[in-house]
Amino acid sequence: MRGKLRMKVVIIDSYYLVRQGLKGLLSEDKDIEIAGEGSNIKEGLKLILEKRPDIAIVDLKLGQESGLEIVKEIKNNMIDCKLIILTTTSDYRDFRAAEQLGVEGYILKDALPEEIIYAIKIVNAGRKFYDANLMASAMRLDKRGLPSDDPVQNLTEREFEVLGALGNGYNNSEIANKLFITEYTVKKHIRQVLNKLNLYDRTQAAIYASNHGVVG
Template structure:
C-alpha cells in the first residue's frame, strides 16, 4: 500500500516513517506538514492511505479530506490525533475519514488500522469508542426526554420532519421544536450531526 503522511511534528513523522517502513507491503510516497502541500501531494501521488494529523498548526487536517473528496480521488483517510473530542470524531466521519487513531496507540494498532482501512473497512480507536460510550451513556438519558430520544432515533433512520411526525402521531411543528431542543441540549450544529450522534452511539453499543 502506498501511504502519504501529513504531520507537522518532525519527531512524530520520524516515528511513523520508522514504524511503517518495516512493513514490506507499505511504501511511503511522501511527507508534508500543511494543508496545501497535503492536497497537492495526494493529487499527484494518489496514495492508497493518507495519515493526517487533525491539527496542523493553525490549520485543520479535515480541510484536506474535504478538498480531496471533491477531486474524486480514491485515497482513504486515517486521522492520527491526540484528540478524543466527540465533535472532532464526528466531523471527521462526516467528511468521510475511514479511520481515527490516537497518537498514544501502539505501533501494531496503527498498522492494523491501516490494513483494515486498506481493505475497505473502517477503524476507530477502541479508546475513543470506550470514551464515547461512557460519555453518551452518562449524558443522553439525562439530557433528552423520552420523546426527544424517539425523534432523534427516527431522524437517524433518514426520515424528514413530516415522516417523523406521522410515525410518532405528532405535528410537524412539534417535531421541529423537539429538534431545536435536541441540538441545543447535545451541543450539535445541525440534523446531520444529530443523525451521526445516534449512529455512533449504536456502533459503540454493538
C-alpha cells in the same frame, strides 16, 4: 508471477519528528510503501494529487490549520484515497466531525505501533478503524442524548468518568481507587473539569453531573 502490490501511504503532520517516527515504523512493514510526506494543508493536498496514495495519514491539528480541511477536499472531489486521522486529542466533537466527513480511520498518537499498522491494513482492505476507547466514549455520550454544544462534550473520557464519580458523591480517594489512578491525578482532572464547565468547586460539579444525568 508478480508479487503483491504494496500499499502507498503518505504522511501529513506538522511535526518533523512525528513524520520521521511514522516513516521509520511503517518502513519496517513489507506491505507498506511511503510515497511522501507533508507538513500542512497545501503540501498535503499537493502530495495526494501527485502521488495518488492508497492511504493518507493526516494529523488533526496541522499547526493553526485543521487536517479536516484535507478530508473535506478529498471527499468533495471524490479522490480515491482513504484517510486516517492521527491525533493526540480524544475530544468527542473532533471525532464526530471527522466521522461525519467520512474518514476511514481515527487513531490516537499514543496507540501501540502494531495497532497503527493494523489500522492501516484494515482501512486498506476497505473497512473502517476507529479507536475503541474513543468509540465507546462517543457512543455513551450519544446515548445520553447530550446536545452537541453541551460543554460536557469538551471533556476527555477520563474527565467524563471523574465528573460522573463526583455526581455519585465520591471523594478523591474513592475516585482514585475506582479509576486506578493517584489522588494527585484525580485533583488534576477535577481542575480541568471545573475549568471546562466553568464551575467554581466540586459541589457545583456534582450538581451539574446530577442535573445532566452523568453518573459514574
